[in-house]
Amino acid sequence: MQVVEAHGARIPLIGLGTWDLRGRTCARLVEQALRLGYRHVDTAEMYDNEREVGEGLRASGIKREEVFVTTKIWPSHFAPRELERSAKDSLVRLRLSEVDLLLLHWPNPQIPLSETLGALCKVKRDGLARHIGVSNFTVVLVEEAVKLASEPLVCNQIEVHVFLDQSKVIAASRKRGMAIVAYSPVARGGLKSDKVLARVGKAHGKSAAQVGLRWLVQQDIVVIPRTSRIERLEENFALFDFELSDAEMAEIGALASRDGRIVDYAYSGSPEWD
Numbered sequence: 001m002q003v004v005e006a007h008g009a010r011i012p013l014i015g016l017g018t019w020d021l022r023g024r025t026c027a028r029l030v031e032q033a034l035r036l037g038y039r040h041v042d043t044a045e046m047y048d049n050e051r052e053v054g055e056g057l058r059a060s061g062i063k064r065e066e067v068f069v070t071t072k073i074w075p076s077h078f079a080p081r082e083l084e085r086s087a088k089d090s091l092v093r094l095r096l097s098e099v100d101l102l103l104l105h106w107p108n109p110q111i112p113l114s115e116t117l118g119a120l121c122k123v124k125r126d127g128l129a130r131h132i133g134v135s136n137f138t139v140v141l142v143e144e145a146v147k148l149a150s151e152p153l154v155c156n157q158i159e160v161h162v163f164l165d166q167s168k169v170i171a172a173s174r175k176r177g178m179a180i181v182a183y184s185p186v187a188r189g190g191l192k193s194d195k196v197l198a199r200v201g202k203a204h205g206k207s208a209a210q211v212g213l214r215w216l217v218q219q220d221i222v223v224i225p226r227t228s229r230i231e232r233l234e235e236n237f238a239l240f241d242f243e244l245s246d247a248e249m250a251e252i253g254a255l256a257s258r259d260g261r262i263v264d265y266a267y268s269g270s271p272e273w274d
């Protein structure tokens with residue numbers, strides 16, 4: 001499995017996204033993904049599926065140390081004591097003694113970032129997480145976070161796919177040694193109807209979705225596609241037996257726009273997920 005290295009973390013280039021996967025379906029998909037070769041699973045306390053993700057991990061029979069497990073703390077729990085409690089609760093649900101990566105899920109303007117990062121770094125030093133990072137952080141927030149954190153921040157997990165230009169925040173995060181983990185990398189299924197991706201895919205014997213994912217991993221961007229269908233687990237994983245030419249990379253790169261965002265959300269303290 002190819003990995004991206006960042007501040008000592010080795011993050012497998014493909015992971016399974018699990019947002020919206022619940023119950024038996026979630027446990028089965030995680031188990032099956034690991035059997036197929038996935039070695040990276042992305043969850044969050046907000047997804048309400050950490051228990052099932054843990055079940056899937058154990059059912060797969062793959063050794064714990066071979067799988068990279070990420071979870072995330074919801075912003076309503078960013079006050080230091082709550083953050084610590086929240087990290088411990090996630091471990092209890094996952095039935096793990098530590099996660100590989102613990103992220104701040106969305107910025108929370110209501111709680112000083114210095115306090116939240118202090119608590120996140122402490123959780124790492126206490127051995128609850130091997131690595132820590134952020135998600136949905138802008139260029140300005142990445143700079144601020146790096147200055148405030150006493151431990152390295154190894155990634156910024158953000159929305160990235162062929163239809164969205166994220167070049168500025170990608171460059172800012174990489175300048176600070178952070179890996180980019182792309183969420184919604186198949187644009188919630190939108191890749192499959194794109195004509196350019198379909199044409200390029202035809203030339204390589206690949207689907208449009210595979211081309212869009214390959215375009216990301218070929219730039220060392222980690223992808224965490226989600227699917228609820230076992231057959232698509234294999235499709236989304238088969239990205240390393242072909243290569244896009246420079247011309248193909250450029251043509252696909254031209255599909256992006258500044259307003260191609262799918263996830264239109266900002267944490268405002270709303271009780272929606274509390």
Ligand SMILES: NC(=O)c1ccc[n+]([C@@H]2O[C@H](COP(=O)([O-])OP(=O)(O)OC[C@H]3O[C@@H](n4cnc5c(N)ncnc54)[C@H](OP(=O)(O)O)[C@@H]3O)[C@@H](O)[C@H]2O)c1
Nearest residue numbers: 017018019135183184185186187188189209225226227228
């Ligand atoms: N940090 C954050 O704030 C944040 C935000 C959003 C997501 N995430 C993480 O990123 C993961 C992925 O993002 P996402 O779930 O938003 O979107 P995504 O992975 O881009 O898209 C998932 C959707 O695309 C479909 N799909 C998957 N593979 C496909 C393929 N090969 N061909 C056609 N359709 C395909 C799936 O349908 P089927 O189920 O029918 O296959 C599903 O409806 C999440 O699950 C979560 O772990 C993080």
